[in-house]
Amino acid sequence: MDMSCTEHRFSRRHALATGTGLVAGAFLPLAGASTSATASAHTAGWAYAASSGAYANPVIWQDFADIDVIRVGGTYYASASTMHYSPGAPVLRSHDLVNWEIAGHSVPVLDFGAKYDLNGARGYVRGVWASSLAYRPSNRTFYWLGQIDFARTYVYTATAVEGPWNRLTTISTPYYDAGLLVDSDDSLYVAYGNTTISVAQLSPDGRSQVRTQQVFTTPPSVGTLEGARFYKINGQYYIFLTRPANGQYILKSSSGPFGPYTMRQVLLDLRGPIPGGGVPHQGGLVQTQSGAWYYLAFVDAYPGGRVPSLAPVTWTPDGWPVVQLVDGAWGVSYPSPVVPAPPRQVTPMIGADTFEGTTLKPRWEWNHNPDNTKWSVGNGLTLRTATVTHDLYWARNTLTHRIQGPTSTATVQLDHSAMRDGDRAGLALLRDSSAWIGLRREGGVTRLVMVGGLTMDGNWNTTGTGTELASAPVSGTRVWLRASADIRPGAARPGVFSYSTDGTNFIRLGPAFSMGNDWRFFMGYRFALFNHATKALGGAVRVTRFELSVP
Structure with missing residues (x-):
């Protein structure tokens, strides 16, 4: 092709x-459908049935197209x-x-x-x-x-x-x-x-x-x-x-x-x-088991991507489906499907991950296939440098997580004691136009930086490898990195980066990053964990905790 x-x-x-x-x-x-009920029913990472017996759309405010x-x-x-x-x-x-x-x-x-x-x-x-x-x-x-x-x-x-x-x-x-x-x-x-x-x-x-x-x-x-x-x-x-x-x-x-x-x-x-x-x-x-029909569609909602929304369907006597509307539109909410009580609660799509066990949870996906010799989990996620490059879009073993809408924040606790000279590691807002907060190690000195200007053209060739927009000194071996993303398609779409040395008090670093909302890349922005070399392989970082939270 x-x-x-x-x-x-x-x-x-x-x-x-x-x-x-x-x-x-x-x-x-x-x-009888109401457009006002459960309009904000997404604080746990998924929509839920409210006391009124209604659910809110989108039922998943993450990128599933x-x-x-x-x-x-x-x-x-x-x-x-x-x-x-x-x-x-x-x-x-x-x-x-x-x-x-x-x-x-x-x-x-x-x-x-x-x-x-x-x-x-x-x-x-x-x-x-x-x-x-x-x-x-x-x-x-x-x-x-x-x-x-x-x-x-x-x-x-x-x-x-x-x-x-x-x-x-x-x-x-x-x-x-x-x-x-x-x-x-x-x-x-x-x-x-x-x-x-x-x-x-x-x-x-x-x-x-x-x-x-x-x-x-x-x-x-x-x-x-x-x-x-x-x-x-x-x-x-x-x-x-x-x-x-x-x-x-x-x-x-x-x-x-x-x-x-x-x-x-x-x-x-x-x-x-x-x-x-x-x-x-x-x-x-x-x-459903009771015979009711539903249509699960996606809505283009960039910069977050394409997100699933649910509407009931009826059928005409001659066998054609009819989407049920609220005030002439796909409803912001509908009565909840009548189904038996679930055997258990589903696993939230947000929350904390400390990377215990021997495998990644299914919420994670790599940017292209990983080099499986260069990462491990158990007592945190260890990312060893897998690529020597100045271009994050060429770096292997960048691990991504969907952003939760309408706004959410990713916070990473990172041990950078094993970084080597020339290494770059951090937390990105990743798409065809990207920015990141993280660590640059040069000449034996490690600095906190916020980098913007990572870009691709319409053929997905790199046109910008990034420009440092702000920096701060860092001491010790641990740092907390944070990216907050507002992916409401009709809003300003800012991404804001900050850091902490104690996990409690966060300091903003760099200007707001305006996330792009063009559809041609198809996939929405993701939070991304990365560690790549610019000089030689051998360095590593350990992510001891990742947390995706909503206001």
Whole structure:
């Protein structure tokens, strides 16, 4: 895949093509719904059912895009895009569609070429795009399916979402923006494509393609359709498709998975629940145990990324879905789904991590694949320098954590006693425009610095390696670093850095960093822990505590 192809695909995905207008009767207001309840129900890192029996949108104010959502028994699972982050394709778990935790990753390592190792090339904005998650009751197995680099399709399986996930097969056809369907007779089908939508049938073991056929061509009046999700509901076959980035459509067939299909608009230019954010789109449909239906979509909300929001769905007598609205918009809140009491509380997506045990918690993802010989956990996270570079975008073993919206703060306790001359270590706000606070060791002297001006161009080549904007002396071997991020898309989007020598009193360092809100990098800003060399390998830092907190 060359960059010209990539840029063409980007312009398609987010071009706002001319629409055909709302379908008459497409939306019905939700009786009794309140837009004021639980508007701030995110202080624990997830939305929660308030005393009024309502939940707030977004249900997860973190970056989880291109959602596929399923229910297995009484548990809901969702998968999301992760591009160049490793491990890829996180699996989220919920018992009520509102409170979610990260359970694991379907793609354990991005072993799709040297660029994902930052080895001579880089994989920024490549990797795991819109993909599919499904469960096959006949063998009690979860399936993840997605294409990489327009080259081929990969299938991974696991008997539990925590893993281990193993690669089942590769298929030579790249199923772009795929949706996997396990039919009621246990057959496997994949809906995929951009504008031209096709359906493939897989072999019974899921390892190869038996047949593929074009089933629909998007009318020019609609423009682009992609992001397929494939369903069989009441004997009808449905392909749920997005019009990037402002619409959602559905195809329906009464004649089998290969059609013919008829199309209906589900939503277009619908006002979303996040001020300054985009139209909810490109998600999935799921049914509760009681028979109610919901649509879990994402909202473009940069600089934080694309965040999941939930709305109830009803169906017309002739079998078309209708999103339930509040005052003509996707609701800021809705009545909570009626589900059995959860067996336990989910693990919060915020809070402290002291890196005990032998593995990283699933809340963490590396910027590209790590060098596993250069890091360890247990009594803190040790990051040994893995790359000699002046460019953070080329540095291996940068560990990232999603930012919690609308505002949150990451605080790191760091032991820098084993740094070596030329090393750089710290806490970054990482995207295609970045800034960081941390430590520079030069000539035997370690200084605290705030650095801005780390930038990439539209082809994800580095255009700026950073400029020191402020500094302070540091003594001893421990320091606390802090980054606060306001990711409200309609606000000023500042990132503010500070430090402490006692863990209690923090001193601001440097000017506010204005986080970019362009969509083309797709992934939102992340907090990032890094340690790289500029002269020679051998140095190390130890992060003894990381805490993500909200006001």
